[in-house]
Amino acid sequence: MPGGRLTHEERRDIGAGLAEGLGYAEIARRLGRPTSTVSREVARNGGTDGYRADRALRATARRARRRAPALTASSPHDDSARDSDELRCFAEQFGAMLIEIGLPGMASRVLVRLFLTDSGGLTAADLVGQLRVSPASVSKAVSYLEGLEVVRRERDPRGRRERYVVDDDVWLRAWARDTRSTANWADTARRGVGVVGAGTPAGVRLDRMSQFFATLSEDMASGPAGVEDALTLLAALMHTKAPADAEALAAGLGWSAERVTEALRHAGPDRISPDQRAALTT
Incomplete structure:
Protein backbone atom coordinates (compact mmCIF):
# COMPACT_ATOMS: atom_id res chain seq x y z
CA MET A 1 0.00 0.00 0.00
CA ALA A 68 10.07 2.76 20.24
CA PRO A 69 12.04 0.44 22.57
CA ALA A 70 14.69 2.17 24.64
CA LEU A 71 18.28 1.73 23.46
CA THR A 72 21.09 1.41 25.96
CA ALA A 73 24.30 3.37 25.54
CA SER A 74 26.14 0.17 24.65
CA SER A 75 23.60 -0.97 22.06
CA PRO A 76 25.30 -1.89 18.74
CA HIS A 77 22.39 -0.23 16.92
CA ASP A 78 22.98 3.25 18.34
CA ASP A 79 25.22 4.50 15.52
CA SER A 80 23.08 3.12 12.70
CA ALA A 81 19.92 4.52 14.29
CA ARG A 82 21.53 7.94 14.66
CA ASP A 83 22.85 7.85 11.10
CA SER A 84 19.41 6.86 9.81
CA ASP A 85 17.76 9.72 11.69
CA GLU A 86 20.36 12.20 10.44
CA LEU A 87 19.98 10.99 6.86
CA ARG A 88 16.19 11.18 7.08
CA CYS A 89 16.41 14.70 8.49
CA PHE A 90 18.80 15.78 5.74
CA ALA A 91 16.60 14.23 3.04
CA GLU A 92 13.60 16.16 4.34
CA GLN A 93 15.57 19.41 4.46
CA PHE A 94 16.91 18.80 0.94
CA GLY A 95 13.40 18.09 -0.33
CA ALA A 96 12.00 21.18 1.38
CA MET A 97 14.68 23.32 -0.28
CA LEU A 98 13.76 21.91 -3.71
CA ILE A 99 10.08 22.64 -3.06
CA GLU A 100 10.94 26.23 -2.08
CA ILE A 101 12.52 26.81 -5.49
CA GLY A 102 9.36 25.56 -7.22
CA LEU A 103 9.74 21.79 -7.63
CA PRO A 104 6.55 19.76 -6.97
CA GLY A 105 6.55 17.62 -3.85
CA MET A 106 6.76 14.21 -5.51
CA ALA A 107 9.40 15.33 -8.00
CA SER A 108 11.44 16.66 -5.08
CA ARG A 109 11.21 13.34 -3.24
CA VAL A 110 12.30 11.39 -6.33
CA LEU A 111 15.23 13.72 -7.01
CA VAL A 112 16.41 13.52 -3.39
CA ARG A 113 16.36 9.71 -3.55
CA LEU A 114 18.39 9.72 -6.76
CA PHE A 115 20.97 12.08 -5.28
CA LEU A 116 21.36 10.10 -2.07
CA THR A 117 21.85 6.69 -3.66
CA ASP A 118 25.51 5.79 -4.23
CA SER A 119 24.92 4.65 -7.80
CA GLY A 120 23.09 7.85 -8.74
CA GLY A 121 20.35 5.78 -10.37
CA LEU A 122 17.23 3.83 -9.37
CA THR A 123 14.54 1.89 -11.22
CA ALA A 124 10.86 2.75 -11.02
CA ALA A 125 10.38 -0.30 -8.78
CA ASP A 126 13.16 0.93 -6.48
CA LEU A 127 11.51 4.34 -6.16
CA VAL A 128 8.04 2.88 -5.60
CA GLY A 129 9.40 0.66 -2.83
CA GLN A 130 11.49 3.33 -1.13
CA LEU A 131 8.93 6.14 -1.33
CA ARG A 132 5.91 3.85 -0.82
CA VAL A 133 3.91 5.56 -3.53
CA SER A 134 2.15 4.36 -6.67
CA PRO A 135 4.01 3.66 -9.94
CA ALA A 136 1.91 6.37 -11.58
CA SER A 137 3.21 8.96 -9.08
CA VAL A 138 6.80 7.99 -9.80
CA SER A 139 6.23 8.05 -13.56
CA LYS A 140 4.69 11.53 -13.43
CA ALA A 141 7.50 12.87 -11.24
CA VAL A 142 10.22 11.41 -13.48
CA SER A 143 8.59 12.85 -16.61
CA TYR A 144 8.58 16.26 -14.95
CA LEU A 145 12.26 15.97 -14.01
CA GLU A 146 13.15 14.79 -17.53
CA GLY A 147 11.51 17.94 -18.88
CA LEU A 148 13.84 19.97 -16.67
CA GLU A 149 16.82 17.96 -17.99
CA VAL A 150 17.94 16.94 -14.51
CA VAL A 151 17.13 13.22 -14.89
CA ARG A 152 17.69 10.81 -17.76
CA ARG A 153 16.82 7.18 -18.48
CA GLU A 154 19.24 4.34 -19.14
CA ARG A 155 19.03 0.57 -19.42
CA ASP A 156 19.35 -1.12 -16.03
CA PRO A 157 22.35 -3.49 -16.22
CA ARG A 158 20.54 -5.86 -13.84
CA GLY A 159 17.79 -6.64 -16.35
CA ARG A 160 15.47 -5.27 -19.00
CA ARG A 161 14.09 -2.45 -16.91
CA GLU A 162 15.06 1.20 -17.21
CA ARG A 163 16.56 3.16 -14.38
CA TYR A 164 16.58 6.89 -13.78
CA VAL A 165 19.93 8.63 -13.38
CA VAL A 166 21.24 11.98 -12.18
CA ASP A 167 24.44 12.93 -14.03
CA ASP A 168 27.39 14.72 -12.47
CA ASP A 169 26.87 17.74 -14.75
CA VAL A 170 23.18 18.12 -13.85
CA TRP A 171 23.61 21.60 -12.35
CA LEU A 172 25.67 22.83 -15.27
CA ARG A 173 22.90 21.78 -17.68
CA ALA A 174 20.27 23.35 -15.42
CA TRP A 175 22.33 26.56 -15.39
CA ALA A 176 22.52 26.55 -19.19
CA ARG A 177 18.76 26.01 -19.45
CA ASP A 178 18.05 28.89 -17.07
CA THR A 179 20.47 31.09 -19.01
CA ARG A 180 18.51 30.43 -22.22
CA SER A 181 15.26 31.17 -20.42
CA THR A 182 16.60 34.47 -19.10
CA ALA A 183 17.74 35.47 -22.58
CA ASN A 184 14.24 34.70 -23.88
CA TRP A 185 12.76 37.05 -21.29
CA ALA A 186 15.06 39.82 -22.53
CA ASP A 187 14.18 39.17 -26.19
CA THR A 188 10.45 39.06 -25.50
CA ALA A 189 10.52 42.32 -23.57
CA ARG A 190 12.57 43.93 -26.34
CA ARG A 191 9.99 42.90 -28.94
CA GLY A 192 7.27 44.30 -26.69
CA VAL A 193 8.91 47.72 -26.74
CA GLY A 194 8.51 47.77 -30.53
CA VAL A 195 4.86 46.77 -30.25
CA VAL A 196 3.68 49.30 -27.66
CA GLY A 197 6.14 52.07 -28.52
CA ALA A 198 9.32 53.10 -26.71
CA GLY A 199 7.82 56.40 -25.56
CA THR A 200 4.79 54.91 -23.80
CA PRO A 201 4.76 54.04 -20.07
CA ALA A 202 4.39 50.37 -20.96
CA GLY A 203 7.30 50.67 -23.39
CA VAL A 204 9.51 52.19 -20.71
CA ARG A 205 8.68 49.37 -18.30
CA LEU A 206 9.37 46.75 -20.97
CA ASP A 207 12.65 48.41 -21.89
CA ARG A 208 13.81 48.33 -18.27
CA MET A 209 12.75 44.71 -18.07
CA SER A 210 14.67 43.90 -21.25
CA GLN A 211 17.83 45.60 -19.98
CA PHE A 212 17.61 43.82 -16.63
CA PHE A 213 17.23 40.34 -18.12
CA ALA A 214 19.84 41.01 -20.81
CA THR A 215 22.39 41.94 -18.15
CA LEU A 216 21.41 38.95 -16.03
CA SER A 217 21.69 36.65 -19.04
CA GLU A 218 25.18 37.93 -19.85
CA ASP A 219 26.31 37.37 -16.26
CA MET A 220 24.81 33.87 -16.19
CA ALA A 221 26.33 32.97 -19.54
CA SER A 222 29.79 33.59 -18.15
CA GLY A 223 28.93 32.14 -14.73
CA PRO A 224 30.60 28.72 -14.31
CA ALA A 225 33.26 29.41 -16.94
CA GLY A 226 33.89 32.87 -15.49
CA VAL A 227 34.36 31.52 -11.99
CA GLU A 228 36.76 28.85 -13.25
CA ASP A 229 38.78 31.44 -15.15
CA ALA A 230 38.88 33.66 -12.05
CA LEU A 231 40.32 30.79 -9.98
CA THR A 232 42.90 30.07 -12.69
CA LEU A 233 43.88 33.74 -12.77
CA LEU A 234 44.27 33.90 -8.99
CA ALA A 235 46.38 30.74 -9.00
CA ALA A 236 48.64 32.23 -11.69
CA LEU A 237 49.04 35.44 -9.71
CA MET A 238 50.07 33.51 -6.60
CA HIS A 239 53.16 32.32 -8.50
CA THR A 240 54.24 35.75 -9.71
CA LYS A 241 56.94 37.48 -7.66
CA ALA A 242 55.96 40.95 -8.86
CA PRO A 243 52.69 42.44 -10.14
CA ALA A 244 52.02 41.10 -13.65
CA ASP A 245 50.25 43.04 -16.36
CA ALA A 246 47.36 41.72 -18.42
CA GLU A 247 49.50 41.17 -21.52
CA ALA A 248 51.99 38.99 -19.64
CA LEU A 249 49.22 36.95 -18.02
CA ALA A 250 47.40 36.50 -21.33
CA ALA A 251 50.60 35.25 -22.96
CA GLY A 252 51.42 32.91 -20.08
CA LEU A 253 47.91 31.45 -19.91
CA GLY A 254 47.32 31.38 -23.65
CA TRP A 255 44.30 33.65 -23.26
CA SER A 256 43.10 36.75 -25.00
CA ALA A 257 43.33 40.09 -23.21
CA GLU A 258 39.52 40.20 -23.05
CA ARG A 259 39.43 36.84 -21.24
CA VAL A 260 41.89 38.12 -18.63
CA THR A 261 39.73 41.22 -18.11
CA GLU A 262 36.60 39.10 -17.67
CA ALA A 263 38.35 36.75 -15.22
CA LEU A 264 39.54 39.80 -13.27
CA ARG A 265 35.93 41.01 -13.02
CA HIS A 266 34.82 37.67 -11.55
CA ALA A 267 37.76 37.50 -9.13
CA GLY A 268 36.47 40.39 -7.01
CA PRO A 269 38.38 43.39 -5.61
CA ASP A 270 39.22 41.75 -2.28
CA ARG A 271 41.18 38.87 -3.83
CA ILE A 272 43.88 40.92 -5.56
CA SER A 273 46.26 43.46 -4.08
CA PRO A 274 45.90 47.13 -5.15
CA ASP A 275 49.31 47.02 -6.86
CA GLN A 276 48.42 43.88 -8.79
CA ARG A 277 45.02 45.26 -9.80
CA ALA A 278 46.67 48.46 -10.98
CA ALA A 279 49.14 46.45 -13.09
CA LEU A 280 46.30 44.51 -14.67
CA THR A 281 44.15 47.51 -15.51
CA THR A 282 46.82 49.79 -16.93
Whole structure:
Protein backbone atom coordinates (compact mmCIF):
# COMPACT_ATOMS: atom_id res chain seq x y z
CA MET A 1 0.00 0.00 0.00
CA PRO A 2 1.45 3.43 -0.86
CA GLY A 3 1.51 4.65 2.74
CA GLY A 4 4.31 4.87 5.26
CA ARG A 5 5.49 7.84 7.26
CA LEU A 6 4.55 11.23 5.88
CA THR A 7 7.45 13.60 5.25
CA HIS A 8 7.56 17.16 6.52
CA GLU A 9 6.98 18.54 3.03
CA GLU A 10 3.95 16.27 2.60
CA ARG A 11 2.53 17.60 5.85
CA ARG A 12 3.08 21.11 4.57
CA ASP A 13 1.23 20.18 1.37
CA ILE A 14 -1.64 18.85 3.46
CA GLY A 15 -1.78 22.10 5.43
CA ALA A 16 -1.70 24.13 2.22
CA GLY A 17 -4.45 21.99 0.70
CA LEU A 18 -6.67 22.44 3.74
CA ALA A 19 -6.07 26.19 3.62
CA GLU A 20 -7.26 26.14 -0.01
CA GLY A 21 -10.41 24.34 1.06
CA LEU A 22 -9.54 21.09 -0.74
CA GLY A 23 -11.06 17.79 0.32
CA TYR A 24 -9.07 14.84 1.63
CA ALA A 25 -9.40 12.96 -1.66
CA GLU A 26 -7.96 15.80 -3.73
CA ILE A 27 -5.08 16.36 -1.30
CA ALA A 28 -4.34 12.62 -1.31
CA ARG A 29 -4.40 12.55 -5.11
CA ARG A 30 -1.83 15.35 -5.30
CA LEU A 31 0.44 13.55 -2.84
CA GLY A 32 -0.01 10.12 -4.41
CA ARG A 33 -1.26 8.83 -1.06
CA PRO A 34 -4.41 6.95 0.02
CA THR A 35 -7.24 9.22 1.16
CA SER A 36 -7.30 7.34 4.47
CA THR A 37 -3.68 8.37 5.15
CA VAL A 38 -4.59 12.04 4.81
CA SER A 39 -7.81 11.78 6.81
CA ARG A 40 -6.08 9.97 9.71
CA GLU A 41 -3.22 12.47 9.68
CA VAL A 42 -5.59 15.43 9.92
CA ALA A 43 -7.86 13.79 12.50
CA ARG A 44 -4.91 12.97 14.78
CA ASN A 45 -3.45 16.48 14.58
CA GLY A 46 -6.09 19.11 15.19
CA GLY A 47 -8.69 18.46 12.52
CA THR A 48 -9.44 20.49 9.40
CA ASP A 49 -9.35 23.87 11.13
CA GLY A 50 -6.51 23.22 13.56
CA TYR A 51 -4.04 21.22 11.48
CA ARG A 52 -0.48 22.61 11.42
CA ALA A 53 2.36 20.80 9.67
CA ASP A 54 5.10 21.61 12.21
CA ARG A 55 2.89 20.69 15.15
CA ALA A 56 1.88 17.43 13.44
CA LEU A 57 5.52 16.53 12.84
CA ARG A 58 6.41 17.07 16.51
CA ALA A 59 3.39 15.10 17.70
CA THR A 60 4.27 12.18 15.39
CA ALA A 61 7.86 12.19 16.69
CA ARG A 62 6.59 12.09 20.28
CA ARG A 63 4.30 9.15 19.52
CA ALA A 64 7.15 7.32 17.78
CA ARG A 65 9.43 7.82 20.79
CA ARG A 66 6.77 6.43 23.13
CA ARG A 67 6.36 3.35 20.92
CA ALA A 68 10.07 2.76 20.24
CA PRO A 69 12.04 0.44 22.57
CA ALA A 70 14.69 2.17 24.64
CA LEU A 71 18.28 1.73 23.46
CA THR A 72 21.09 1.41 25.96
CA ALA A 73 24.30 3.37 25.54
CA SER A 74 26.14 0.17 24.65
CA SER A 75 23.60 -0.97 22.06
CA PRO A 76 25.30 -1.89 18.74
CA HIS A 77 22.39 -0.23 16.92
CA ASP A 78 22.98 3.25 18.34
CA ASP A 79 25.22 4.50 15.52
CA SER A 80 23.08 3.12 12.70
CA ALA A 81 19.92 4.52 14.29
CA ARG A 82 21.53 7.94 14.66
CA ASP A 83 22.85 7.85 11.10
CA SER A 84 19.41 6.86 9.81
CA ASP A 85 17.76 9.72 11.69
CA GLU A 86 20.36 12.20 10.44
CA LEU A 87 19.98 10.99 6.86
CA ARG A 88 16.19 11.18 7.08
CA CYS A 89 16.41 14.70 8.49
CA PHE A 90 18.80 15.78 5.74
CA ALA A 91 16.60 14.23 3.04
CA GLU A 92 13.60 16.16 4.34
CA GLN A 93 15.57 19.41 4.46
CA PHE A 94 16.91 18.80 0.94
CA GLY A 95 13.40 18.09 -0.33
CA ALA A 96 12.00 21.18 1.38
CA MET A 97 14.68 23.32 -0.28
CA LEU A 98 13.76 21.91 -3.71
CA ILE A 99 10.08 22.64 -3.06
CA GLU A 100 10.94 26.23 -2.08
CA ILE A 101 12.52 26.81 -5.49
CA GLY A 102 9.36 25.56 -7.22
CA LEU A 103 9.74 21.79 -7.63
CA PRO A 104 6.55 19.76 -6.97
CA GLY A 105 6.55 17.62 -3.85
CA MET A 106 6.76 14.21 -5.51
CA ALA A 107 9.40 15.33 -8.00
CA SER A 108 11.44 16.66 -5.08
CA ARG A 109 11.21 13.34 -3.24
CA VAL A 110 12.30 11.39 -6.33
CA LEU A 111 15.23 13.72 -7.01
CA VAL A 112 16.41 13.52 -3.39
CA ARG A 113 16.36 9.71 -3.55
CA LEU A 114 18.39 9.72 -6.76
CA PHE A 115 20.97 12.08 -5.28
CA LEU A 116 21.36 10.10 -2.07
CA THR A 117 21.85 6.69 -3.66
CA ASP A 118 25.51 5.79 -4.23
CA SER A 119 24.92 4.65 -7.80
CA GLY A 120 23.09 7.85 -8.74
CA GLY A 121 20.35 5.78 -10.37
CA LEU A 122 17.23 3.83 -9.37
CA THR A 123 14.54 1.89 -11.22
CA ALA A 124 10.86 2.75 -11.02
CA ALA A 125 10.38 -0.30 -8.78
CA ASP A 126 13.16 0.93 -6.48
CA LEU A 127 11.51 4.34 -6.16
CA VAL A 128 8.04 2.88 -5.60
CA GLY A 129 9.40 0.66 -2.83
CA GLN A 130 11.49 3.33 -1.13
CA LEU A 131 8.93 6.14 -1.33
CA ARG A 132 5.91 3.85 -0.82
CA VAL A 133 3.91 5.56 -3.53
CA SER A 134 2.15 4.36 -6.67
CA PRO A 135 4.01 3.66 -9.94
CA ALA A 136 1.91 6.37 -11.58
CA SER A 137 3.21 8.96 -9.08
CA VAL A 138 6.80 7.99 -9.80
CA SER A 139 6.23 8.05 -13.56
CA LYS A 140 4.69 11.53 -13.43
CA ALA A 141 7.50 12.87 -11.24
CA VAL A 142 10.22 11.41 -13.48
CA SER A 143 8.59 12.85 -16.61
CA TYR A 144 8.58 16.26 -14.95
CA LEU A 145 12.26 15.97 -14.01
CA GLU A 146 13.15 14.79 -17.53
CA GLY A 147 11.51 17.94 -18.88
CA LEU A 148 13.84 19.97 -16.67
CA GLU A 149 16.82 17.96 -17.99
CA VAL A 150 17.94 16.94 -14.51
CA VAL A 151 17.13 13.22 -14.89
CA ARG A 152 17.69 10.81 -17.76
CA ARG A 153 16.82 7.18 -18.48
CA GLU A 154 19.24 4.34 -19.14
CA ARG A 155 19.03 0.57 -19.42
CA ASP A 156 19.35 -1.12 -16.03
CA PRO A 157 22.35 -3.49 -16.22
CA ARG A 158 20.54 -5.86 -13.84
CA GLY A 159 17.79 -6.64 -16.35
CA ARG A 160 15.47 -5.27 -19.00
CA ARG A 161 14.09 -2.45 -16.91
CA GLU A 162 15.06 1.20 -17.21
CA ARG A 163 16.56 3.16 -14.38
CA TYR A 164 16.58 6.89 -13.78
CA VAL A 165 19.93 8.63 -13.38
CA VAL A 166 21.24 11.98 -12.18
CA ASP A 167 24.44 12.93 -14.03
CA ASP A 168 27.39 14.72 -12.47
CA ASP A 169 26.87 17.74 -14.75
CA VAL A 170 23.18 18.12 -13.85
CA TRP A 171 23.61 21.60 -12.35
CA LEU A 172 25.67 22.83 -15.27
CA ARG A 173 22.90 21.78 -17.68
CA ALA A 174 20.27 23.35 -15.42
CA TRP A 175 22.33 26.56 -15.39
CA ALA A 176 22.52 26.55 -19.19
CA ARG A 177 18.76 26.01 -19.45
CA ASP A 178 18.05 28.89 -17.07
CA THR A 179 20.47 31.09 -19.01
CA ARG A 180 18.51 30.43 -22.22
CA SER A 181 15.26 31.17 -20.42
CA THR A 182 16.60 34.47 -19.10
CA ALA A 183 17.74 35.47 -22.58
CA ASN A 184 14.24 34.70 -23.88
CA TRP A 185 12.76 37.05 -21.29
CA ALA A 186 15.06 39.82 -22.53
CA ASP A 187 14.18 39.17 -26.19
CA THR A 188 10.45 39.06 -25.50
CA ALA A 189 10.52 42.32 -23.57
CA ARG A 190 12.57 43.93 -26.34
CA ARG A 191 9.99 42.90 -28.94
CA GLY A 192 7.27 44.30 -26.69
CA VAL A 193 8.91 47.72 -26.74
CA GLY A 194 8.51 47.77 -30.53
CA VAL A 195 4.86 46.77 -30.25
CA VAL A 196 3.68 49.30 -27.66
CA GLY A 197 6.14 52.07 -28.52
CA ALA A 198 9.32 53.10 -26.71
CA GLY A 199 7.82 56.40 -25.56
CA THR A 200 4.79 54.91 -23.80
CA PRO A 201 4.76 54.04 -20.07
CA ALA A 202 4.39 50.37 -20.96
CA GLY A 203 7.30 50.67 -23.39
CA VAL A 204 9.51 52.19 -20.71
CA ARG A 205 8.68 49.37 -18.30
CA LEU A 206 9.37 46.75 -20.97
CA ASP A 207 12.65 48.41 -21.89
CA ARG A 208 13.81 48.33 -18.27
CA MET A 209 12.75 44.71 -18.07
CA SER A 210 14.67 43.90 -21.25
CA GLN A 211 17.83 45.60 -19.98
CA PHE A 212 17.61 43.82 -16.63
CA PHE A 213 17.23 40.34 -18.12
CA ALA A 214 19.84 41.01 -20.81
CA THR A 215 22.39 41.94 -18.15
CA LEU A 216 21.41 38.95 -16.03
CA SER A 217 21.69 36.65 -19.04
CA GLU A 218 25.18 37.93 -19.85
CA ASP A 219 26.31 37.37 -16.26
CA MET A 220 24.81 33.87 -16.19
CA ALA A 221 26.33 32.97 -19.54
CA SER A 222 29.79 33.59 -18.15
CA GLY A 223 28.93 32.14 -14.73
CA PRO A 224 30.60 28.72 -14.31
CA ALA A 225 33.26 29.41 -16.94
CA GLY A 226 33.89 32.87 -15.49
CA VAL A 227 34.36 31.52 -11.99
CA GLU A 228 36.76 28.85 -13.25
CA ASP A 229 38.78 31.44 -15.15
CA ALA A 230 38.88 33.66 -12.05
CA LEU A 231 40.32 30.79 -9.98
CA THR A 232 42.90 30.07 -12.69
CA LEU A 233 43.88 33.74 -12.77
CA LEU A 234 44.27 33.90 -8.99
CA ALA A 235 46.38 30.74 -9.00
CA ALA A 236 48.64 32.23 -11.69
CA LEU A 237 49.04 35.44 -9.71
CA MET A 238 50.07 33.51 -6.60
CA HIS A 239 53.16 32.32 -8.50
CA THR A 240 54.24 35.75 -9.71
CA LYS A 241 56.94 37.48 -7.66
CA ALA A 242 55.96 40.95 -8.86
CA PRO A 243 52.69 42.44 -10.14
CA ALA A 244 52.02 41.10 -13.65
CA ASP A 245 50.25 43.04 -16.36
CA ALA A 246 47.36 41.72 -18.42
CA GLU A 247 49.50 41.17 -21.52
CA ALA A 248 51.99 38.99 -19.64
CA LEU A 249 49.22 36.95 -18.02
CA ALA A 250 47.40 36.50 -21.33
CA ALA A 251 50.60 35.25 -22.96
CA GLY A 252 51.42 32.91 -20.08
CA LEU A 253 47.91 31.45 -19.91
CA GLY A 254 47.32 31.38 -23.65
CA TRP A 255 44.30 33.65 -23.26
CA SER A 256 43.10 36.75 -25.00
CA ALA A 257 43.33 40.09 -23.21
CA GLU A 258 39.52 40.20 -23.05
CA ARG A 259 39.43 36.84 -21.24
CA VAL A 260 41.89 38.12 -18.63
CA THR A 261 39.73 41.22 -18.11
CA GLU A 262 36.60 39.10 -17.67
CA ALA A 263 38.35 36.75 -15.22
CA LEU A 264 39.54 39.80 -13.27
CA ARG A 265 35.93 41.01 -13.02
CA HIS A 266 34.82 37.67 -11.55
CA ALA A 267 37.76 37.50 -9.13
CA GLY A 268 36.47 40.39 -7.01
CA PRO A 269 38.38 43.39 -5.61
CA ASP A 270 39.22 41.75 -2.28
CA ARG A 271 41.18 38.87 -3.83
CA ILE A 272 43.88 40.92 -5.56
CA SER A 273 46.26 43.46 -4.08
CA PRO A 274 45.90 47.13 -5.15
CA ASP A 275 49.31 47.02 -6.86
CA GLN A 276 48.42 43.88 -8.79
CA ARG A 277 45.02 45.26 -9.80
CA ALA A 278 46.67 48.46 -10.98
CA ALA A 279 49.14 46.45 -13.09
CA LEU A 280 46.30 44.51 -14.67
CA THR A 281 44.15 47.51 -15.51
CA THR A 282 46.82 49.79 -16.93
